[in-house]
Amino acid sequence: MFLRVCLLLSVLAAPLWAETRIPQNQGEISLGFAPLVKEAAPAVVNIYARRVVEQRSPFADDPFFNNLFRDFQKRPRVHNSLGSGVILSNDGIVVSNYHVVGMATDIRVVLNDRREYVADVMLGDEEADLAILKLRDAENMPHLSLRDSDTVEVGELVLAIGNPFGVGQTVSSGIVSGLARSGTATGNARGYFIQTDAPINPGNSGGALIDINGRLIGVNTSILTRSGGSNGIGFAIPSALVATFVGQARDGKDQFIRPWAGMTGQPVDADLSDGLGLKAPGGVLIADLHPISPFATAGLVPGDVVLGVDGEPVNTPAEMLFRMSVRSIGAYAQISYVSKGRAKEAEVAMIAPPENPPRGQVTLSSREVLEGLTLARVNPAVLAELGLSGDGDGIIVLSPGRSGAKIGLKRGDLILGVNGKEVKAPSDVGQLLRKSGRRVRIDALRGNRRLTLKFRI
Incomplete structure (x- = not known):
């Protein structure tokens, strides 16, 4: 005994x-674990989200079948999703996954004591797969405190609390089986994750991963599986990023603002390490720098290798972005790097993607040929909004509008010219369309593919 x-x-x-x-x-x-669960479970909630979408007919753009099937177009469909969330404050701030509540028109949050609240999305980000909600008329709510996820170690005992398969609140136990997992999560989430073998199943998304003191170390988000069930490899978004999201939400942001690096880079493998004269593989090789990148301002140049951010090692661009993202906009991060074989350090400003050059955004009015088409000049802020990387210049489609979508334009397309005349500013498109005759040709670029779109007015 x-x-x-x-x-x-x-x-x-x-x-x-x-x-x-x-x-x-x-x-x-x-x-x-019963005392621990009794204390932590009331702060983990079930989330029921509903959104109405219009189902577009596959024949909508066909001039012949469009008329035949016009009665079957634009039928609304209701999408329901089920997931979990974690209350983080006395006044009802809740964190969940974006794929649970993103674009929802109706969100209902149910506590394990069966109280129900209507919730609104304060801030959401599809790439990070995080969303911050606010419960209406909530006060004196049970909530979990955040633990700094950088203090978590492999081998620690953890509990995953959520609502798998909609069966009700469930608790599973395991350990932290890996850290700094990047590029391994499923769905739209990209970045840096805590790995655990605590069983996570559909419906656990947005639930809590807690340590044995009941503090939140991560938000459960995805699994690696071939069968659809848990195989012991689950991923949680670290609490350090959750804290940054909550801070921006409380500051009134409705979109998450990441610090802008203004660079492209790649992991340093064994071959690159030998070529660069490094002692061991590791770090991120800077391949290109935007002229106004804060890294360029701090003295870094293409060919340098970033080894760490604020004392934490980085080995992939995703890790580097995570380390920057947990810093506040306006703060400075200590960057350790190697330049021409010499170890160096620099303070780099964490800035929002700049509006340089000015976007000059325009939307064509109802009297224009392509009503609702919204255009802007390419700059770092615009690229960040569209989830695109790189730099360069050009006129980009922010929204094709109904008319633009019919001729084949998509969000993110670059407009090169109209009727053979080069487009240099967003306002040029409307002017050239007004001067065009009955036949119109638009030259565009989608990724690396050049497009020619022809239509008649």
Whole structure:
């Protein structure tokens, strides 16, 4: 009996620096995680999201079949999603996944004591797969505190709390099985994750990954699986990024603003490491720098290798972006790097993507040929809004509008010319369309593919 108690105590114990609470009596030992779950579970909620979308007919752009099937077009469809969330404050701030609540028109949050609240999205970001919600008329809410995810170590005991398959709140246990996982999550989420073997299943998305002191270390977001069920490889978005999201939401931001690096880079593998004269593979090689990049301003140049951000190593562009994203806009990050074989450090400003050159955004009016077409000049801020990388110049489509979509234009297309005349400013497009005759030709670029769109007015 004494041996079993000692073994259980050793399992429940965590590193001394984590201020682990050791079970105080035989009753707590026999209950296992029950006291912890009883304290943390009320802050984990079920989320029911609903959105109405118009179903577009596949024949909408066909001049013949469009008339035949016009009665079957634009039928609304209701999409329902089920997931989990975590209350983070007394006044009802909730974090969940974007893929659970993104674009929802109706969000209902249910606590485990069956109280229900209507929620509104304060801030959402599809790339990070995070959304911050606010419960209406909420006060004195149960909530979890955030632990700095940089203090988490592989091997720590963790609990995953959520609503898998809609069966009700469920708790599963495991350990942190990996850190700094990047590019391994499914769906739209990209970046840096905590890996755990605690079972995570559909419906757990947005739920809590907590340590044995009941502090939130991550938001469960995805799994790697071939069968659709948990195979012991799950991913959680670190709490450090969640804290940054909450801060921006409270500041009134409705879109997450990432610090702008103004660079392209690649991981340094063994071959690159030998070529660069580095002692070991690691870091991010700067391939290109925008002229007004804050890294360029700090003295870095293409060919330098970024090794760390604020003392934390970075080995992929995703890791580097994560380390920058947890810093506030307006702050400075300490960058360690190697330049021409010499180790150096620099302070780099964390700035929002700049509106340089000015976007000069225009939207064609109802009297124009392509009503609703919205155009802007390419700049870092515009590219960030569209989720595009790189730099360069040109006139880009922010929204094709109904008429633009009919002729084949898409968000993110670059407009090169109208009727053979080069487009140099967003306002040029409307002017050239007004001067065109019955036949119109638009030259555009989609990725690396050149397009020629012809139509008649």
